[in-house]
Amino acid sequence: MPKHDVAIVGIGQTKFRSKRRDVNIPEMIYEAVKMALDDAQLEPKDIDALIIGNMDHFEGINFSELMCGIEAAPGYLKPIVKVATGGTTGSSLAICGYHNVASGIYDNVLVIGWEKLNEGGATTGIITAFDPVWERPSLAGALGPLALMAGMYSAKYGITAEQAAKVTVKNRSNAANNPFAHLQMPNITIDYVMSSQMISYPLRLHDVCPQSEGACALIYANEEETKKITDNPAWFHAVETAHYYTFGTDDKMYDLPTATFASKKAYKKAGIKNPVKDLDVAEIYEPTSWSELSWTEALGFCKPGEGGKLLDEGITLMSGEFPVNPSGGVLSTNPIGATALVRVAEAAIQVMGRGEKRQVPDVEKALAMGFGGSLWTEILILGKEPMR
Amino acid sequence: MSRKKSQEKIFEIKWKTDLPYRYSIGKLAVKFFEELKENKKIMGSKCSKCGKVHSPPRAVCAECFIEMTVEDMVELSPRGTLEGFTVINYPFTDPATGGLRPFPYGYAIFKLDGADTYTMHFINETDYTKLKVGQRVEAVFKEEREGNIGDIMYYKVIKEEK
DSSP: OOSSOEEEEEEEEOOOBSOOTTSOHHHHHHHHHHHHHHHHTOOGGGOOEEEEEOOHHHHTOOOGGGGGTTTSSSOTTSOEEEOOOGGGHHHHHHHHHHHHHHTTSOSEEEEEEEEEGGGSOHHHHHHTTSOTTTTTTTOOTTHHHHHHHHHHHHHHHOOOHHHHHHHHHHHHHHHTTOTTOSOOOTTOOHHHHHTSOEEETTEEGGGBOOOOEEEEEEEEEEHHHHHHHOSSOEEEEEEEEEOOOSSGGGSOSSSOHHHHHHHHHHHHHHTOSSHHHHOOEEEOOOSBHHHHHHHHHHTTSSOTTOHHHHHHTTTTSTTSSSOBOTTOHHHHOOOHHHHHHHHHHHHHHHHHTOOGGGOOTTOOEEEEEEEETTTEEEEEEEESSOOO | OOOOOOOOOOOOOOOOOOOOOOOOOOHHHHHHHHHHHHHOOEEEEEOTTTOOEESSOOSEETTTTEEOOGGGEEEEOSEEEEEEEEEEOSOOBOTTTSSBOOOOEEEEEEEETTOSSOEEEEESOOOGGGOOTTOEEEEEEOSSOOSSGGGEEEEEEEOOOO
16 A cells, blocks of 8 residues: 555646757756746755656667756756656656655655657667567567557457547647647648548558657655645546566557556546546547547447447547547657656646646546557546545 | 748758667577578467467466477468558668668568467558458568578468368
């Protein structure tokens, strides 16, 4: 059992863009860190420890801890833990930070994720994350396997390209309400998505996430420190991790069993019986339009094969009963090491009621999801009140 | 949805880096590539506890956490079933060469007869309208094999009574 309740008390994120040529990596991280510190009204000296991470081989800088001594973040004379778990890096950071405070090791931590994806090649970098002998020769980064998953999912349940296109339309028009989002497309149409270039059947250009640059920083505190910092925190109710096989191909590549496994455990911990009714909003990690439909099934928002129907019925729209990705999601913003941390930040923003134009009314509980590795899932549930 | 052309002036320092690596591949992989090179055989490894046949061969069964050795390797059919497919149609740098990987190319996931896991590899089809989940496929081997996964040039769709 955790010794402490843990809350998010400070949030910072950069405006995400395709390229941030005006800053180097530490300068970019600093922007998010400064914003989080200002948000919590804390000084660097107040921070107990740092949890940091990105996928360092994407930029080819393999000891990024160095940057977090002074330039990027207040790590000077403080403990730093570094975490890198592929697409789930951001959610692993978020969960690692939680454990460090919940266990009583630290009273507060600063959690930072970032990526400057266009300084390397995302696809090239992702290939080097996989087995050099068996997988790399045919692997084309993440999109190839995601295309296989989309095709298998579509073949199994009869999900259509039009249903998938609706996800991009929903998320990128939601992104227009989020000042930090990378791709903001208020007037995007289904036809625009469906007539974009086929880059890896059945994925078209606008069925897939962009490559973004930016950073996200969160400050966590235990119950005692939280009281001193803010009267509007977002409390952790549950965190769960489900890792899977080494090779993606060790299992069938659809239905994301780890999402079902991790979410069921998290729902039990957080007292969630029916996620669509008991949760108010979800920020999920959808690398493609097709994946959002599949993940909503795996997370128990609807039955297997009904992800398309869930969106057709408008349930996951901003105006619906259970909005999914009001921030615009990963289809709008994807700085890999920060991507899943942004899901947690946005879930906290919803719980705190600070979402402005992207705010869902009356949020009590929010879910954040990380996806990556070879079919890995991480789940975090946040709430307005502490768990106990 | 037009995008503003960036007018910024860019200061650049350019260089190219070679990053040489040498990987140990394990005894089961050595056996796999020897059989592939010498005998055009595709091998998997079978868990002595649950009987699951892993392809490619693995040294440990995930569920049982039981070690498999070269003695546990079994021959698989070069034929199997197409489970999923795509046609890669975008440019990217191949980390193996430092140059662009040629595209488009067919990329698919198969289940070989006799295996319980799936295999990813090339398929010799770039017209996705000709591919269908459930089609039967067969490995096509290189004539001059070198002992790497490229010795299976690709899988091709075959006509076969199921």
